[in-house]
Amino acid sequence: MKLTVVGGGSTYTPELIDGFARLRDTLPIEELVLVDPAADRLELVGGLARRIFARQGHPGRIVTTADLDAGVDGADAVLLQLRVGGQAARQQDETWPLECGCVGQETTGAGGLAKALRTVPVVLDIADRVRRANPRAWIIDFTNPVGIVTRALLRAGHRAVGLCNVAIGFQRRFAGLLDVTPSEIHLDHVGLNHLTWETAVRLGGPEGEDVLPALLTGHGDAIAADLHLPRPLLDRLGVVPSYYLRYYYAHDEVVRELRTKPSRASEVARMEQQLLEMYGDPALDEKPALLARRGGAYYSEAAVDLAAALLTGSGSPYQVVNTYNDGTLPFLPDDAVIEVQAAVGPKGATPLPVTPVDPLYAGLTANVTAYEDLALDAALRGGRDRVFRALLAHPLIGQYAYAETLTDELLAHNREHLAWA
Incomplete structure (x- = not known):
């Protein structure tokens, strides 16, 4: 089995490598590119990757290359984890x-739209x-914004999840709180990528x-603290929103916070420099503890599980993925890409039935789906007016004066990445 990681020089990659090494019986990789x-x-990431494989006794071969065509040649699955424009x-x-x-x-x-415009082409x-x-070959997309990027791939007829x-x-957090194994936890996870609720x-x-x-x-205070949301809100909702919902439920509070502290990008850039220095140490043969602060926790386990299900039919029978709606959420178009539990196997992902969604969540989901449709149109066809329409449709913007200004700012900061600008 050959698996290729595009964006393999990411500081995320050792997390992925560690999972491939530990879970080699689930996903027997012979060649990893x-x-x-x-x-x-x-060079730094590839060196550490080989040392991790060697330490854990993985027999697979790791190849590094800048040649995309050579790298994907004959690959059974390609995992995308790229960042167009980098941390800058x-x-x-x-x-x-x-x-x-x-x-x-x-x-x-607006920042998410900018990333979509740079990334989709x-x-x-x-x-x-x-x-x-x-x-x-299967394409597994971990590149953000995952919902929009996956929708672009599926619309173009690619075998993508x-x-x-x-x-x-x-799943891991709840299992720990309940003192059970993660495999015992099944989430009723409903919504769009970065806009989801755990309803059961x-x-x-x-x-x-x-x-x-x-x-x-029993654990509402701990869960609320993780999400940086007030406990009474969780009690009133009766569900657990993803932490990305804080941008909607506490927008102005978040803006005030973001204006008074260093950006997450600057923190990650400093962390990446530290990590790359660590990766260059020839004595390092395991992922460093600092990597846990970089983000992407449990990414490797999720990636191995998904790749194994798609390629061999093994792995967990039900997994949370991003795939076509196909009537699962009746208030959305069939070709919307939703993030839900699905039965996953060599033929792809089939969403499991979902209980009726509360209008409180369905309304926001439909609104953001409409934005994503306009965002994808802008990414595929370009044009200032299409960018403006997407921004105006986004529930975090929604005012024409803001949309006008943000359109100008987006284009000014991204011209080098937009062929049509």
């Missing part, structure tokens, strides 16, 4: 929206080259007992 145009980073572009995404009093974040609001080019190399680590993070927490599987009420009663 790390593709990245940044030769200096790739992320720093901009997180700062210029604040000038209008709007959230500055790399996947949500690049990902589609990569996917076309993957298809030419192996039409049966989107992946996010939010659900597996909740079931023990044993899709038909298991819902212990969410007891979880909120």
